[in-house]
Amino acid sequence: MALPRNIVFPPRQTEQPAARSGGNPTFSPLYRQIKDLLLRALSAGEWAAGALIPSETELAARFGVSQGTVRKAIDEMADENLLVRRQGKGTFVASHDDPRAHYRFLRLRPDDGRVEQKRSLPISCDVRAADAATAAALAIQPGDPTVAVERLLCFDERPIIFEAIFLRAEIFGELTLAMLEQESRAASLYRFFEQRFGVRMIRAEERTRAVRAEAAAAERLNVPISAPLLLVERRTYTYADRPVEWRRGFYATDQHHYYNELA
Amino acid sequence: MALPRNIVFPPRQTEQPAARSGGNPTFSPLYRQIKDLLLRALSAGEWAAGALIPSETELAARFGVSQGTVRKAIDEMADENLLVRRQGKGTFVASHDDPRAHYRFLRLRPDDGRVEQKRSLPISCDVRAADAATAAALAIQPGDPTVAVERLLCFDERPIIFEAIFLRAEIFGELTLAMLEQESRAASLYRFFEQRFGVRMIRAEERTRAVRAEAAAAERLNVPISAPLLLVERRTYTYADRPVEWRRGFYATDQHHYYNELA
DNA sequence: CAGTGGTCTAGACCACACT
DNA sequence: GTGTGGTCTAGACCACTGA
Numbered sequence: 001m002a003l004p005r006n007i008v009f010p011p012r013q014t015e016q017p018a019a020r021s022g023g024n025p026t027f028s029p030l031y032r033q034i035k036d037l038l039l040r041a042l043s044a045g046e047w048a049a050g051a052l053i054p055s056e057t058e059l060a061a062r063f064g065v066s067q068g069t070v071r072k073a074i075d076e077m078a079d080e081n082l083l084v085r086r087q088g089k090g091t092f093v094a095s096h097d098d099p100r101a102h103y104r105f106l107r108l109r110p111d112d113g114r115v116e117q118k119r120s121l122p123i124s125c126d127v128r129a130a131d132a133a134t135a136a137a138l139a140i141q142p143g144d145p146t147v148a149v150e151r152l153l154c155f156d157e158r159p160i161i162f163e164a165i166f167l168r169a170e171i172f173g174e175l176t177l178a179m180l181e182q183e184s185r186a187a188s189l190y191r192f193f194e195q196r197f198g199v200r201m202i203r204a205e206e207r208t209r210a211v212r213a214e215a216a217a218a219e220r221l222n223v224p225i226s227a228p229l230l231l232v233e234r235r236t237y238t239y240a241d242r243p244v245e246w247r248r249g250f251y252a253t254d255q256h257h258y259y260n261e262l263a
Numbered sequence: 264m265a266l267p268r269n270i271v272f273p274p275r276q277t278e279q280p281a282a283r284s285g286g287n288p289t290f291s292p293l294y295r296q297i298k299d300l301l302l303r304a305l306s307a308g309e310w311a312a313g314a315l316i317p318s319e320t321e322l323a324a325r326f327g328v329s330q331g332t333v334r335k336a337i338d339e340m341a342d343e344n345l346l347v348r349r350q351g352k353g354t355f356v357a358s359h360d361d362p363r364a365h366y367r368f369l370r371l372r373p374d375d376g377r378v379e380q381k382r383s384l385p386i387s388c389d390v391r392a393a394d395a396a397t398a399a400a401l402a403i404q405p406g407d408p409t410v411a412v413e414r415l416l417c418f419d420e421r422p423i424i425f426e427a428i429f430l431r432a433e434i435f436g437e438l439t440l441a442m443l444e445q446e447s448r449a450a451s452l453y454r455f456f457e458q459r460f461g462v463r464m465i466r467a468e469e470r471t472r473a474v475r476a477e478a479a480a481a482e483r484l485n486v487p488i489s490a491p492l493l494l495v496e497r498r499t500y501t502y503a504d505r506p507v508e509w510r511r512g513f514y515a516t517d518q519h520h521y522y523n524e525l526a
Numbered sequence: 527c528a529g530t531g532g533t534c535t536a537g538a539c540c541a542c543a544c545t
Numbered sequence: 546g547t548g549t550g551g552t553c554t555a556g557a558c559c560a561c562t563g564a
Contacts, residue, residue, distance in 0.1 A: 027541075029552055055530060066554045071531085081526055087531045088561035105525045204525040209516035210473035210491035228473035228491040234525075253472035260523055262368045262467040262497075263344055290560075292533055318549060329535045334550085350550045351542035533559070540552070 034063055035073035042082065042093065043239040049095035049194050053083070056091070082202065096190040096201065103188060105204050105234070108161065108251055109259045116155040120189070122180035123150040123220075127169055134166045137235050137246035145169035149180065152220055160256060162220040163249030165189075171197055171244060199244060204236040208258065217250040230258060297326055298336035305345060305356065306502040312358035312457050316346070319354070345465065359453040359464065366451060368467050368497070371424065371514055372522045379418040383452070385443035386413040386483075390432055397429045400498050400509035408432035412443065415483055423519060425483040426512030428452075434460055434507060462507060467499040471521065480513040493521060 038059075047053055056074065060067040074091055077083045081104075084092045095101065103118070110116055128148040135142040146166045153161035167175065172193070183192045190201045213227045221229070230251035238244050251258070301322075310316055319337065323330040337354055340346045344367075347355045358364065366381070373379055391411040398405040409429045416424035430438070435456070446455045453464045476490045484492070492513045499508035514521070 031552075057530085068555085069553060072552085074531095085531065086562085088529080088563080090530055090562095107523070107525070206523045206525060208471065208493070208521040208523070209519070210493045210514075212491050226489075228475050230471070230473045230493075233520075251473075256472070257496075258471040260370070260469045260471070262370070262469060292559095294533075320549085331536085332534060335533085337550095348550065349543085351544075351548080353549055527564080528562105529564105530562080531560085533557100535557080536555095538552100538554080541550085543547105543549080545546085 030065055031069045031072040031076075034059075034065060034070055035076055037063070038073060038077060039082075039239070045198065047093050049093050049200055050097055051093050052090045053093065080202075094200070096188060096194050101188075102191070105190070105201075105236070107206070107258050107260060108253075108256050110155070111255050111257060117157070119154045119157065120180070120184045120186075121152040121154060121159075122177055122184065123152060125149045125175060125177040125180060127173070128166075130166070134246055137233075137243065138166065138168055139243050140168065145173070147172045147175050149175070151180070155256070159221050160252050161249050162217050163247050166246040168244050171199055199238050201236045201245065202238055204234050206235075207233045211250075213250070221250065221252045223252055223254075227252075229253070232258070293328055294332045294335040294339075297322075297328060297333055298339055300326070301336060301340060302345075302502070308461065310356050312356050312463055313360055314356050315353045316356060343465075357463070359451060359457050364451075365454070368453070368464075368499070370469070370521050370523060371516075371519050373418070374518050374520060380420070382417045382420065383443070383447045383449075384415040384417060384422075385440055385447065386415060388412045388438060388440040388443060390436070391429075393429070397509055400496075400506065401429065401431055402506050403431065408436070410435045410438050412438070414443070418519070422484050423515050424512050425480050426510050429509040431507050434462055462501050464499045464508065465501055467497050470496045474513075476513070484513065484515045486515055486517075490515075492516070495521070 038053075041047070053059075054062070056067050056070045060070045063070065074083060074085070078085050078091075081094050081101075084094050084098070086092065096104070126148055127145050129143045130138065130140055130146045132142050134146060135144060138146065140146075147169050149165040149167070151163060151165070152159050153163070175197075179192075179196070183189070186192065193199050193201065209231050210228055211231045213221070213223055213225055213229045215225060217229060218225045218227065223229070230253050232247070232249045232251055234245075234247040234249070235243050236245035236247070301316075304310070316322075317325070319330050319333045323333045326333065337346060337348070341348050341354075344357050344364075347357050347361070349355065359367070389411055390408050392406045393401065393403055393409045395405050397409060398407060401409065403409075410432050412428040412430070414426060414428070415422050416426070438460075442455075442459070446452070449455060456462050456464065472494050473491055474494045476484065476486055476488055476492045478488060480492060481488045481490065486492070493516050495510070495512045495514055497508075497510040497512070498506050499510070501507050
């Protein structure tokens with residue numbers, strides 16, 4: 001479906017099926033080299049979130065490899081939620097705009113299975129120098145500017161999560177409280193970040209522990225001081241393993257739990 | 264490497280590459296049918312944990328399909344940690360005896376990255392009628408017999424996890440405290456269960472919340488009553504989505520955290 | 527209908543582990 | 546060397562989507 005043809009790709013592999021290792025040194029299979037090229041294209045913003053990428057056949061021709069090799073590269077990227085395949089239609093750049101991706105990183109679930117209306121209540125948004133912990137999490141220097149957001153997440157209008165979000169100011173410097181308020185219904189901030197700042201969140205790590213509620217969190221979540229809360233710290237990455245977001249969230253787990261599948 | 268040849272496999276596909284759907288109704292690709300056969304063989308205990316299964320070529324011949332089709336079936340099963348491929352050696356049945364599988368389901372990590380010596384201190388082991396919650400978790404009837412184990416998990420000799428473990432008595436009826444005491448160094452119970460009872464744990468679900476320490480847990484974990492603890496409830500499955508274990512563990516998270524990667 | 531991803535095959539060769 | 550899994554190709558056909 002005729003996408004621009006001159007997307008920046010390094011010149012196709014000069015060797016045909018001969019990109020295989022000569023002997024052994026740091027051997028990388030062809031499909032992985034293709035994957036790297038595609039990753040680089042994604043990372044460079046070659047295609048927008050949600051956009052259709054060229055067909056397997058076209059990519060194969062462009063790279064001078066067989067369709068099966070391109071397929072294997074795309075397979076891996078689909079497994080990593082970087083691309084989404086749709087039979088009969090094509091392969092698309094994964095996006096948080098996709099309904100299936102909403103709340104992809106939110107592991108808190110109601111004890112009864114009921115679906116709940118989520119709503120984000122932004123509290124504050126300001127630029128702030130990174131303290132040591134935040135700097136470490138964002139891989140920046142202490143003192144570097146960050147955008148700090150405080151917000152409350154409500155499930156069916158009941159406050160369940162109170163969290164502080166720290167973002168690299170170089171990317172999110174223009175973020176304002178007014179913008180967040182406008183997005184309060186679309187609880188998925190990542191969708192907004194993607195559309196407004198062009199940053200796609202790819203994966204995240206969470207570290208969780210049990211803590212006593214301090215005054216601020218207790219008040220916001222409407223629980224007694226010292227009540228047990230789940231403290232969830234999340235580091236979120238965009239392409240190329242670049243951390244761009246750091247969250248500290250206090251979760252009220254009276255009627256909710258953190259769900260996880262172990263394989 | 265000449266494994267027994269007459270393992271129970273349903274007669275090979277009668278149609279060659281024609282097992283494809285005639286038209287559409289409940290279409291299942293060939294490789295998935297192969298996968299089902301392999302799953303059935305695993306579930307039936309055809310091969311022991313850690314055993315070498317026949318080579319892709321041999322399976323292909325046996326099933327009357329191409330090697331690539333067998334490969335795709337095995338690929339999926341390797342992704343699900345049911346099989347382990349080792350280049351040059353063969354494909355093996357995944358086992359908790361494999362060092363890489365030790366503590367596979369344990370998500371608690373020290374805040375500093377130090378590796379810690381783990382040790383299991385069994386406290387009690389008795390047969391007990393399932394209460395409603397346990398019965399639901401194990402998919403049995405309330406009142407059905409279960410084996411209940413209490414134990415303490417120590418990291419570097421400090422008690423960090425206090426948990427109750429409930430097992431289907433039909434399988435684990437013979438378990439005794441003495442057996443558990445003998446295994447106290449090999450903190451991975453799953454390895455023991457696999458070798459002693461022939462039950463392989465495949466996957467698990469965890470539900471986590473923050474709670475106040477009650478007397479029993481507080482004493483065992485050496486924390487004040489009412490201190491915040493992580494309550495981790497785990498349901499563990501063997502083949503064919505059959506739940507066989509249910510745990511309620513209290514985790515002390517002063518110097519440890521629950522780690523999770525979100526993709 | 528044409529175009530896309532999805533499946534399957536047959537055959538070649540590479541990388542790795544053992545003997 | 547032999548046997549295993551791992552990669553790559555070329556070509557055929559199926560299933561799905563949308564014009």
